[in-house]
Amino acid sequence: MAEERISIFDMFKIGIGPSSSHTLGPWRAAQRFVQTLDDRQVLTKVHQVNILLYGSLAKTGVGHGTDIAVLLGLSGDDPVTFSVEDVLPKVESIKSAGKLLLAGRQEVDFSYNEHLLFLFDQSLSFHPNAVTFQVFLDDGTAMSETYYSIGGGFVVQENDTESVLTEVDLPFPIDTAEELMKWCMRTGLKVSELVLENELSWRPEQETKEGILKIFATIKECIYKGCHTEGLLPGGLKVERRAAKLNKRMVKGRPYSDYDSWIVAIREGGKDFGYILDCVSCFALAVNEENASFGRVVTAPTNGAAGVIPAVLQYYIAFHDAYQEDKIIQFIATASEIGAIFKKGATISAAMGGCQAEIGVSSAMAAGALTECLGGSQRQVLMAAEIAMEHHLGLTCDPIGGLVQIPCIERNTMGAVKAITAAQLALQSNPDKAKVSLDAVVSTMWETAQDMNVKYKETADGGLAVKVPLSLPEC
The missing domain is CATH 3.30.1330.90 (D-3-phosphoglycerate dehydrogenase; domain 3)
Structure with missing residues (x-):
């Protein structure tokens, strides 16, 4: 194969x-x-x-x-x-x-x-x-x-190999975190730099960078739209959108007219812990409220978990003065490699692995990306990804009414906050003393997925999906 x-x-x-x-x-x-x-x-x-x-x-x-x-x-x-x-x-x-x-x-x-x-x-x-x-x-x-x-x-299709992607010979073939670290140590390249070298096997560098910025443009538009749209989500649960109201409280009347000036207005709010937490939650809510409304989103790596990486990236842009194309490219490139390792070694399908396969993987991707962008070493990048997933192991997928709303939307805020926490822990730690490797947590996630009862795998047959009457509000 x-x-x-x-x-x-x-x-x-x-x-x-x-x-x-x-x-x-x-x-x-x-x-x-x-x-x-x-x-x-x-x-x-x-x-x-x-x-x-x-x-x-x-x-x-x-x-x-x-x-x-x-x-x-x-x-x-x-x-x-x-x-x-x-x-x-x-x-x-x-x-x-x-x-x-x-x-x-x-x-x-x-x-x-x-x-x-x-x-x-x-x-x-x-x-x-x-x-x-x-x-x-x-x-x-x-x-x-x-x-x-x-x-x-x-x-x-069943008679396909799992890899229906174009077969290419990559200069740095990677299936596991151990292999990723091997190439990083041999070349001295960052994770994002290895990724961009591999992408040359598919297309020229400029085309890759333009493609990443197109991905970011969609993320940016989705966050901004979600933060400025009120009303109820479709589907019958009568879940009220919260991002727009939270955004109004965050900016407190500071003027802005587009995404760029909105970022300035957000930065002017300061760096109080509670304020930053509200902002990160708002960003994640905005994306997944758009997602629940048949809006345009980016799989990151899935739609149900589409708010985690945008929220952490937006946090990095707003609170680390990183609204720069090269930083955005670095972030998305690093995140993609972490996600690929999980897809190859486990799954990114909630129907196969529960929500650990979606929110957990996206949190790990965001944690690793943020760590590299904040100056972390390659080992710290992998450590951050491991920490994030370790604390999502066993997370079930139990959407009420079969809708990607409750608890899915709020879970994106949790995944984003855990990603930032994981990055901070990794940046303040010595990876050589870590007891759990990223490959070990990938393997554990897959074993957990196989052991998980099918009713907790995106069937709406278990968990909150059967415990909460459809007429109840989300909170």
Whole structure:
């Protein structure tokens, strides 16, 4: 089996919320299926399509927007560019018209209730997040394909290798933290510098840097929009957005007109511990409130945990005077390598590993990135990532109502604060005296995931999802 080579742009993807595994992944699977129909020159012969959702995609599919994602993907829309304001109206139009325009070209009759099936009691063995697309052709034949959304927007088929990414020969191949440290010691390069050297195997350096800044632009827009949007989140839980109100209290009337002047207004609030804590929480809330509202977010490494890394990066920018392109590139590059190690050695899918695989991994990524950017050594970077994950081990995924709202949104604030704490601890510690390695905690996280009861793995069958009546407010 080919070794998995993961780029920055595999770990960080631009998409639409609320879930990378339940929204972005199925959306990409639908696009891939339509492309297969086109490649086989049968798209214009399709007269019926069925969509079968299995396991976790069925149980929390409506709350996570899986039904919406597959319909838009089959329609030929792209999550990177499709207008977030048009998401719900277009799906409602498909439902009311009873028509689906495959790839924007082939119209078929479509009944939401008859042709989109939620198979709550069926799960496929390869992965809990499975979707099968079936089409019937004019000549009486049929074809089907099954896809698995394995976390973070990654999609595979059962006969794929796990690595469906372009195979490349990297100058510094890395699968474990030990291998990462080996290359750092041999070359003297920082983690981010190794990452950028590896990225040259895919594309020129300038293209990589421009791509990272495009990722940051999306993060920046998401935070700013989330901090200035009030109202209730969709989905029926009547959860009130909190970031905008918290932001108003933070800036206390200080004037600003855009993101750049907003950063200045935030800095003018000082560096009181409580104030900084409020800011970090606000940043994380803002992103995940946008995520829960079908907004444009960046998987970091997932949508459910999309607020942790942006919140810590925003903290670094605002309170360490680091609004500089090179610092932002350094932060995201470092974070991507930590995330890749977890994906290769464990999982970033809550349906496989619970929320430790999402909030835990994102916290570790943010902790390592912040540590390097604050001047930490390579060993301190890995130590910070280990500390952050060590204190997320066993975290369950139990979304109330199958929505990425309770407890998911607040968990992003916790993950961000833990990341900053982990970075500070690592920076004040001697990694040579650490008792737990990053590889040990990755292995432990995977073993914990395998031992975890399935009802705590994004099924909404356990934990808070069954203990809290849907009519109760979040706090």
